[in-house]
Amino acid sequence: MPSTSVRAGSSRGALWLWALIMVSCVAIVATSRFSTDMSAFLPKDPDARQRLLVDQIREGALSRMVLMGIDGGTSLARADASRALAAKLRASSEFVGVVNGDEASREHDQELVLNYRYLLSPAVTSERFSAAGLHEAISQTVADLSGSAGLLLKSLLPRDPTGELVRTLDSISGANMPSTSDGAWASADGERALLVTMTSASGTDTDAQERTLANIQAAFDEANPTGELRLLMSGTPVFSVHARSTIKSEVERLSLIGSLTVFALLFAVYRSIRNVVIGLIPVASGILVAVATVGLGFDTIHAITIGFGTTLIGESIDYSIYYLVQAHDPDTWRRSYWPTIRLGVATSVCGFAVLLFSSFPGLAQLGAYSVAGLIAAAAITRFVLPALPTAPVPMERIEWLGARMASLSTWARRLRWPVAALALAALVVVIMGRSQLWSEGLSGLNPAPMDLQKIDEELRKDAGAPDLTHMVVVSAATQDAALAAAEQIEKQLQPLIDSGKIRGIETPARFMPSQATQIARRSALPEEPELRQRLTSALSGLPLQAARLEPFIEDVANARTAPELNAKVLQGTSFAFAVQSLLLQRAEGWSVLMPIKMPEGGGATEAAAAKAAANTLLASPGPGIDVFYLDLEEQATSMFGQYLQQALMLATIGGLCVVLLLAVALRNPVQVLKVVLPLAGAVVLVMAGHVLGGVRMTLLHLVGLLLIIAVGSNYALFFHQRVGDDTPGSTPGSTGLPRATALASLAMANISTMIGFGVLSFSKVPVLHAVGATVGPGALLAMLLAMSWSGGESVNDTQGRA
Template sequence: MSAFLPKNPDEQQRLLVDQIKDGALSRMVLMGIEGGDSSLRAGASERLAAALRDDAAFASVINGDAASRERDQTLLMQSRYLLSQQVSPERFSPSGLHAAIRNSINELGGSAGLILKSIFPRDPTGELPALIGRLTSGRAPAGHDGVWTSASGDTALLIAMTAAPGTDTDAQESVLARIRDTFERERHDATLKLVVSGAPVFSVDARQSIKSEVERLSLVGGISILLIMFAFYRSIRNMLIGLVPVFTGILVAVVAVFLGFETVHAITVGFGTTLLGETLDYSIYYLVQSSGDADWRRDYWPTVRLGVATSVCGFAALLFSSFPGLGQLGIYSIAGLLTAAAVTRFVLPSLPSQPVPASSIRWLGHRMAQICALAQGLRWVVAAAALVAVGVVATHHDRLWAQGLSGLNPAPRDLQKLDERLRLEAGAPNLAHMVVVSAPTADAALRAAEVTEAHLAPLLKNRNIERIDSPAHFLPSSETQTARRSALPDASTLSARLVEATAGLPVKAARLEPFIEDVETARSSGPITTQTLHGTSFEFVLQTLLLQRESGWSVLMPLSLPADPSTAEKSRQAIEAALMSAPLQQKAYFLDVDSQSTQMFGKYLKEALAFSAAGIVGIVGILFVSLRSPVRVLRVLMPLGAAVSLVMAGHVVAGTPMTLLHLVGLLLIVAVGSNYALFFDQRFSAWATGSETAESAEAPARAAALASLALANVSTMIGFGILAWSKVPVLHAIGSTVGPGALLALLLAMAWSRSDSERMKEAGALA
């Protein structure tokens, strides 16, 4: 998917692109252990987490086990005065201490009274309970037998962060293999099962699925095409010669992309090679049409050359796309098409091909002539269907194209549902809505996040925002830590204030000596740093929400908005207004990931459509220059436009929104279909003499042309149509577009070509 991310995003889009390609969420692996009983799952979770923590391939692993909880609790207890937002000079005044201690005493009668009573002498102001409540706020996973579990308790949960970047699919595949191997070694019970999800799983699964599907479908399609070619050519030599333009085109295309981009996306090779299936048509045209006494270079090459020019013009639209993947596909297709055409023109005639059996040509040419006559008889029915398709596309234009990333997601739906379930159960950060602040340094970004959160506090109070998360909650800026440390009184001052603060309360100041010692320790302790958080669950969240980028550092502040859509929209507006009026020295903006991705891809989709339209205009210009007749240009363009409209209408009726890859498929319909339409216009017009009869379709030259079109069309339908059976969305998109589109282009070119009687009338009128 990273191949289809824009190369020139704005600031907000750049953050989204960075997150998709290399962000912490692209390295997050969610794991669930199912089966067995609670104790077996807990034991397996502890052993798996311990083994993975010792593996350098993992940056962190958390599962809520006793060791993790102890590290978290120790950090919070020791650093509570530097972490608590309540710490201020007023809170440690006699009146502030009195109010805080009185509130803690009242809490002792609640459900957590026993726990609070044990820490009361050390924390009479209740900093730790308040801190835990703010950091978790009900989002922490449930716990059973000392580890994290799902709410129902039937799944033990773990979260791991890989050390390798999300775009390194080889490393992610290795990491996932280690996870599974380690689980098999550590589970100790055959009834336990491991389920894994997260972006690395999507990435590896997509690559394996695409590779497997491409290999399987290409093998089936390739063998089918070769068998048909052999049955028609009856010559292995001709089969091999027919592949020369294809493989030469692929080789040159790969080199051209490498020279232009320095790296070649795997998706470019995969889809580009599929697109170059059109080049097989060139060798078919040569081998079939040059049989007998035909001078192929003189009689047929000009038509093929014009078809190549229109194809190149169509794919040239991709060169200007802001998506690197589409740009590479453009260069790949153009270089491959030009090379294959040149090889067909200059190399194939020098190779020792064998004449195609006349019986094959006559039989297929005759069948095609019959189909052509039938299609011509239905031309008005076909025209009506094309007009209906245009109407369907026009009335559904707002729902024609997929929005955002959903159409490009290669993950199967069951894996997406598993990811949603594990992410929700594990309390993983929800980055659907967030405020982003950036600064040159990490500490400055944390300070900007604190200022921003303070400015948004009124919205939190009036419930426009349900919750705000920030890495500054457990890694405050140095300025904030210094201010909180300065608010702590020394031991003698605190002792005197406690005597006054406990007056009238059922607690003696002498009992709070541990509290005085902890405050004094906090005053002399060092600051909280990233190293302080090492080994805790907070380190994991820090890696997710504090990002180092090319331009500096950014803090992500996830927001929970009201569930009601109308209220949530008002909240978005209030947040944006608050950020606009905030006295911030650094940049801060609200990011709705779904809305932003939809907007971003909508913008670039419009761009791709505009460039494609420019390519169509270029094709029209080439045809006008070559054919010099508006009527002939219209006759060539009508089958292409109708085929594209019918395919688009089919997707509308099927309820399948189209993506950028469908757009590539539509361009390929035009590229392939232009060859058919040009042959029916140019070559068959040349045979329109007054002496022809309806049976003249069986004449050698015309039969060869019809047979070559049929053979080329069958190979295209098989090569692309078989991809429509793929379960991988991106492969299915190409197959479901080009397969039927190529057939429609040929049938429509037949239907709207001139019949023999029409040609005879024209020839007689000219005479």
């Protein structure tokens, strides 16, 4: 009687502690921050080149830029809608700039170029504004009056006889400005109106970006009352919002399908709603504890980590199944089954714990999530479920399922040598195809669907967005020092343009020259009395009277006292986007991105030659200046190759830890080998399937392989311990449970696992699909290989001996 009272008190204590932990976890999750940007899968301590990519993805201007296209209707209808949409967005504080080539945009651009032409024109020098220089420049302008631009030059002649406006426009023409149709930007074929905007919200603030995109759509709907037009949007904010929405909907949909299917399966066996609900408690609790753990240990919880939570149903449901099938005798379960489950949990934790040491926050999050979730689910199965009132499980169903599993086990053992040959063949396939096994770069983790990626490519091409595949990066302590260095680098690289090795270089210094350059150009402008004197000499022999050039003299005088050309002055112009995209403020200073245009049709050989030539010219940039050539694709491949290598190394260490743990627990090398071989075989077969299917594996596939080991270790350990006897009591090496009952619990656990993970293979989100397509078949293979190679006995074998 005292023993019963102590047990009851212990059960109540377990329930109260569980309730307290769940309430605490809910509070933590409610105050946690969630994110969907891919920065969680970027290095925590990147080098100089990697840091540039990380900064751009997290906070750069490109992470806040939204590209828009308007399709359908007539050209005039598209242009009108573009103007109306731009006007609406410019009135909102959610945007720092909106340009679409309409009259308002053009007026800003034209006014800026005209007023600041003497600070922008690379031709402005002291020699050019000497008497001889003025004579030569004005003579050239007069000669050009008979050309195609004659009307424009004639109207500007009184203000710009030296042609600085034309030279400024020539200088900035490399910016690849879009075409114009009906007074607004349009694609080259004129079939799509174009707009570009930059949001005020940070690129990592997905909530704010979602509201901003919704407001853009609402403003467009107002500008499109007939509904004949269609708005296309792209850019990092669009990708982030779409990723979060897709992952959320996919997780909800697939979780519902998986949960209902598992619920139906469990109810078919248990015949008790109560047991089914109790059986799902470890799953729900484990996910909640896992999310709270990540929330405490990391600044933000990534959406992929949450999506990964769905997969916990695949393993943690096994624990409750093992318990509930034996719920009529908890003491026997605790004595016979729990030690094996505990060892299986320990092997799973070993496999995932090594991910905590990853230098990539995303991988470390998955490790923390898995370890916390699995430990919580197992602990709740052990201490909370026995305190809950479960219903007896109908044994006739268990015995029927167990008999079928026993028959399958017998057939599996008979095929153990053919299966071994198949595993060896799979190993050969993996070794031979290892160069094509793993995906390089971030593409495998990109949650954006291919159609959205295609739209992004089209809009960027139409809008003339800079190609950042090849670029020179110039860094300095201050913004002005970086711009001055960029001007110098542009001069150093000019021989490559002259020789045709590259087509051109883009730089924000063309729109916002350094202070030194602005001062030099301003100083080259003579004072008014001197200019009048030089102009009189310069006009000798030319068909112009000095009196007609009074506006020119006035503009030069204004340019000498004009304020500095800076980002604030550029605001509202299309040039501001170029500066904001290519001039980056970073923690250690400022960096200028100088995209390089490769020759048309040039391949890898031409790119390598241009890179080598550029690196030679970029030597010795000067004190305080850091310059390097960046091949974005090469850098991304290198960075994520490093990421993958580290993950593979950690997974290998995790595997060795699992083997070491089994060696300590089993104390017999042969027995350890019998447990490890089914797990290794399942992993190799799944990898071979991907090689033969031409599917490159990603980091999430690697996590899936770890899950195969985590799930399969339970099967291998149970079959290693002969999963019960058909005689009362227990024998050495046996679980002491009826064999049919033990086999039935393994069958239910395996089916539940395949359902929980299998539904993920139908996900449109690559990261969820990767886990589902890996663990679903892997769990089944681990079960079959454990049957085949365990050395366990079948029901018929036991009965025959009896």
